[in-house]
Amino acid sequence: MKKAIILTLSVALFITSYGQELRIKKVQQDLKEHTTADTLRVNRLNELPNLITLPVGKLDTMANEALSISQKLNYPEGEVEALLHVASATYQKNNIQQARALMQQAVTLAEKIKDKTYLSDAYAAIAFQGRITGVGKGSLAYDLKAEAAAQTTQNKKLIAKRQIAISGVYANSLGDFTKAMDWALKAEKNSEEINDLETLAQAWSTIATIYTGIGDRANAILYYKKALTANQKLGNRNLEFNLLNRIGEMYRLTGNYTEALKAYHEGLAGPQPAYNTELTESNMADVYVRLGNFPMAFKYAFKSLKSAQQINDTEGEEWIDGILARAYLKLNKPDSALYYARNGYEKANQTGTIEFKRDNSEALANAYVMKKDFANAYKYHLLFIGHRDSMSSAEVTNQTSLLQYNYSLARKQAQITALNQDKQAQRYFITGSLIVLGLIAITVVVLLRNNRQKQKANNLLSKQKQIIEEERDKTNKALGDLQLTQRQLIQSEKMASLGELTAGVAHEIQNPLNFINNFSEVNMELIDEMEDDLKKGDTEESIALAADIKQNLEKILHHGKRADGIVKGMLQHSRASSDVKELTDINKLADEYLRLAYHGLRAKDKSFNADLVTHFVKGLPMVDMVPQDIGRVLLNLFNNAFYAVQKKQKTAGEDFKPIVELITAQNGKYLEIIVRDNGLGIPEDIRDKILQPFFTTKPTGEGTGLGLSLSYDIVVKGHNGKMDVKSEESEFTEFKISIPV
Amino acid sequence: MKILVVDDEADVQPLFLQRFRKEIKNHEFDFDFAMSGEEALKYLHDKHSEVVLILSDINMPGMSGLELLSRIRHDYDTPPPMVMMITAYGDEENHQQAMERGANDFLTKPLDFNLLKEKLKTYHI
Numbered sequence: 001m002k003k004a005i006i007l008t009l010s011v012a013l014f015i016t017s018y019g020q021e022l023r024i025k026k027v028q029q030d031l032k033e034h035t036t037a038d039t040l041r042v043n044r045l046n047e048l049p050n051l052i053t054l055p056v057g058k059l060d061t062m063a064n065e066a067l068s069i070s071q072k073l074n075y076p077e078g079e080v081e082a083l084l085h086v087a088s089a090t091y092q093k094n095n096i097q098q099a100r101a102l103m104q105q106a107v108t109l110a111e112k113i114k115d116k117t118y119l120s121d122a123y124a125a126i127a128f129q130g131r132i133t134g135v136g137k138g139s140l141a142y143d144l145k146a147e148a149a150a151q152t153t154q155n156k157k158l159i160a161k162r163q164i165a166i167s168g169v170y171a172n173s174l175g176d177f178t179k180a181m182d183w184a185l186k187a188e189k190n191s192e193e194i195n196d197l198e199t200l201a202q203a204w205s206t207i208a209t210i211y212t213g214i215g216d217r218a219n220a221i222l223y224y225k226k227a228l229t230a231n232q233k234l235g236n237r238n239l240e241f242n243l244l245n246r247i248g249e250m251y252r253l254t255g256n257y258t259e260a261l262k263a264y265h266e267g268l269a270g271p272q273p274a275y276n277t278e279l280t281e282s283n284m285a286d287v288y289v290r291l292g293n294f295p296m297a298f299k300y301a302f303k304s305l306k307s308a309q310q311i312n313d314t315e316g317e318e319w320i321d322g323i324l325a326r327a328y329l330k331l332n333k334p335d336s337a338l339y340y341a342r343n344g345y346e347k348a349n350q351t352g353t354i355e356f357k358r359d360n361s362e363a364l365a366n367a368y369v370m371k372k373d374f375a376n377a378y379k380y381h382l383l384f385i386g387h388r389d390s391m392s393s394a395e396v397t398n399q400t401s402l403l404q405y406n407y408s409l410a411r412k413q414a415q416i417t418a419l420n421q422d423k424q425a426q427r428y429f430i431t432g433s434l435i436v437l438g439l440i441a442i443t444v445v446v447l448l449r450n451n452r453q454k455q456k457a458n459n460l461l462s463k464q465k466q467i468i469e470e471e472r473d474k475t476n477k478a479l480g481d482l483q484l485t486q487r488q489l490i491q492s493e494k495m496a497s498l499g500e501l502t503a504g505v506a507h508e509i510q511n512p513l514n515f516i517n518n519f520s521e522v523n524m525e526l527i528d529e530m531e532d533d534l535k536k537g538d539t540e541e542s543i544a545l546a547a548d549i550k551q552n553l554e555k556i557l558h559h560g561k562r563a564d565g566i567v568k569g570m571l572q573h574s575r576a577s578s579d580v581k582e583l584t585d586i587n588k589l590a591d592e593y594l595r596l597a598y599h600g601l602r603a604k605d606k607s608f609n610a611d612l613v614t615h616f617v618k619g620l621p622m623v624d625m626v627p628q629d630i631g632r633v634l635l636n637l638f639n640n641a642f643y644a645v646q647k648k649q650k651t652a653g654e655d656f657k658p659i660v661e662l663i664t665a666q667n668g669k670y671l672e673i674i675v676r677d678n679g680l681g682i683p684e685d686i687r688d689k690i691l692q693p694f695f696t697t698k699p700t701g702e703g704t705g706l707g708l709s710l711s712y713d714i715v716v717k718g719h720n721g722k723m724d725v726k727s728e729e730s731e732f733t734e735f736k737i738s739i740p741v
Numbered sequence: 742m743k744i745l746v747v748d749d750e751a752d753v754q755p756l757f758l759q760r761f762r763k764e765i766k767n768h769e770f771d772f773d774f775a776m777s778g779e780e781a782l783k784y785l786h787d788k789h790s791e792v793v794l795i796l797s798d799i800n801m802p803g804m805s806g807l808e809l810l811s812r813i814r815h816d817y818d819t820p821p822p823m824v825m826m827i828t829a830y831g832d833e834e835n836h837q838q839a840m841e842r843g844a845n846d847f848l849t850k851p852l853d854f855n856l857l858k859e860k861l862k863t864y865h866i
Contacts, residue, residue, distance in 0.1 A: 506830075511750055518852060521854070526759075602800055611803055
């Protein structure tokens with residue numbers, strides 16, 4: 001987790017040891033007893049904030065006192081330091097502009113009195129503030145100035161501190177791990193020379209962070225452990241907690257869960273550290289999910305989620321949402337997984353954190369697969385691939401291996417220089433140094449060869465990666481093409497069944513038109529008659545005629561609506577499915593399509609005839625469905641039934657009476673529609689194939705072979721229903737559709 | 742003069758009764774109705790001597806009008822009733838089949854009653 005990096009750097013600022021505790025007591029005592037406004041008081045006022053963290057109010061008062069005394073006494077050294085403390089207090093009160101001005105004032109004063117230590121401090125303060133307030137790139141210039149100033153003091157601890165800061169900026173803000181490693185190694189060297197545990201622990205921790213950044217976890221663990229050992233002597237609890245969490249992280253990411261849990265537990269075991277333990281707990285939750293220990297996983301996940309929400313740690317929430325999503329996926333609960341993954345993905349999009357976009361998009365893709373929603377699964381899978389690839393770090397590893405080589409070379413060079421400088425033993429050492437030089441040369445050659453081999457391997461790897469990526473793109477494209485073809489096939493199947501419909505529609509529409517035309521004509525005659533009767537004054541007859549006219553008009557209206565319904569039905573059938581479910585009367589829908597199918601077939605084959613037997617159970621509940629989709633399914637089943645009896649009629653002779661039955665019923669939570677025919681039946685050996693796409697027994701060109709496969713998709717995937725087939729060869733076929741109420 | 746109308750659409754009955762109301766009033770024609778081929782055959786079985794003309798739809802569920810026509814021509818030849826076929830498919834093939842099976846005439850939907858009345862006159866019914 002990335003945010004832990006910033007934490008270590010700031011944690012390391014305060015390290016208390018026994019010696020320091022004594023010093024703190026001494027300074028506090030002096031401040032109490034020595035109230036004279038002199039340089040001693042200024043020094044003590046300036047020293048205390050360097051030893052312990054003071055509340056902002058107290059820091060402000062003390063720093064301002066130190067500032068005014070040193071100005072009165074014309075004591076610039078005290079004034080510079082006091083200015084920096086006032087700036088720090090001002091900054092903590094969120095007055096960033098003014099804090100910056102105070103720091104600039106400190107820089108000017110430090111330059112004036114030519115005190116490089118204070119100058120370095122002032123620059124470092126400006127850089128630190130810039131980093132925290134999010135202007136990281138601008139801060140690098142000040143970090144570099146701070147380091148340059150430190151160099152002139154020859155104070156190696158100060159230099160090392162500044163170099164660690166620069167390394168941090170390169171690694172965390174700029175992502176330039178080569179430069180980061182360069183500076184961290186310089187800091188390590190300086191710390192080693194003075195054997196300063198504090199800066200050593202920081203330098204090692206920084207190097208480990210860089211290895212983490214480039215994905216070299218083995219080295220990261222090595223350096224974190226070095227830092228941990230150094231810290232044991234210092235006894236800094238915060239740093240210890242942080243390092244153990246990071247060691248746990250590295251083990252977690254390398255899949256060594258036992259070691260990971262060991263490190264996490266060790267980190268949590270000591271006294272409560274200065275900051276939230278949410279991070280470690282969430283990491284443990286992740287490990288427990290991976291180990292399949294769900295009670296522990298949920299315990300730590302929900303605990304840490306609560307803390308993250310309390311402290312507004314959005315990135316933490318994204319991370320924990322992903323963990324919970326993965327847990328629910330493993331428990332086969334895609335809806336809960338979707339809930340958390342979607343939450344996490346949305347938040348990650350807001351904060352722009354690629355790592356959690358990657359985790360949550362992967363969980364979303366898997367959850368959608370579980371729900372059989374393949375369109376969304378595919379969408380999130382593509383997003384996942386994109387996020388994953390942008391995190392790949394093969395190049396960086398390459399850069400660092402190069403750098404490591406450079407560094408070992410530089411070390412040897414330093415040894416040579418040292419040997420040359422030693423004048424007394426010069427002659428004695430010349431031979432030795434030559435040997436050493438020779439050894440170095442051999443080492444260099446070996447290293448160079450190693451390096452070249454590594455580069456070769458890396459080149460090979462990146463070539464392979466490129467090939468894999470090309471293959472992946474091809475596969476994705478093929479998938480896209482397939483989906484397009486599938487859509488086109490569905491549309492052509494629709495148009496094919498529309499052709500069958502059209503003939504049926506032509507017949508169905510002539511019948512209502514017959515009534516509309518003729519009843520209209522009758523009405524005109526009746527009105528003429530009524531006029532005559534009215535003129536004659538025969539009201540009784542007129543009233544009777546009016547009643548007839550009205551009745552006829554009702555019939556005209558009824559048949560007009562009937563024709564309208566038929567045309568609308570046909571239009572709906574041809575339209576791309578709108579996927580809108582509506583409450584539908586299944587008896588009406590089934591009857592409508594049965595007539596359409598029957599007349600469609602009769603239009604093609606005049607001699608064909610079948611008994612249509614309908615058993616509609618009255619008062620069935622209305623059911624939520626996409627009517628044109630279910631209509632398409634029914635049309636398909638009817639057409640198949642008619643086809644089967646028609647075929648049988650041609651061979652069975654006169655006595656065979658084709659019957660197609662349509663039955664509706666309610667069976668518990670399902671509405672059932674049964675389409676049964678006494679036709680050819682389905683041979684047993686092809687019964688399990690009939691739902692496969694493109695399977696057809698019709699001659700080439702007569703059927704697409706998609707009818708039943710699409711019907712199955714519509715009923716099962718589109719409506720959560722069931723489709724059952726029963727058949728006996730030469731006897732009957734029965735399709736049963738069940739749709740949940 | 743009895744005319745049997747065979748059609749599976751129920752509204753055909755009020756339609757014929759209204760379009761021929763003057764003729765019915767003057768006792769020129771008398772109408773009976775059957776809603777399927779099977780029903781028509783049952784009716785003819787009892788009353789075939791009364792019926793002079795049969796008007797039948799072709800497209801009906803169960804027995805089709807053409808099948809009914811064949812049965813009438815097979816079962817009732819003394820005296821042979823007049824049979825006119827009515828269909829929504831006014832195509833040549835339907836027409837030809839009806840004529841081959843012995844229909845006297847062929848009409849298409851929507852039905853033109855003025856034309857029907859004229860035809861009835863020419864057949865001297």
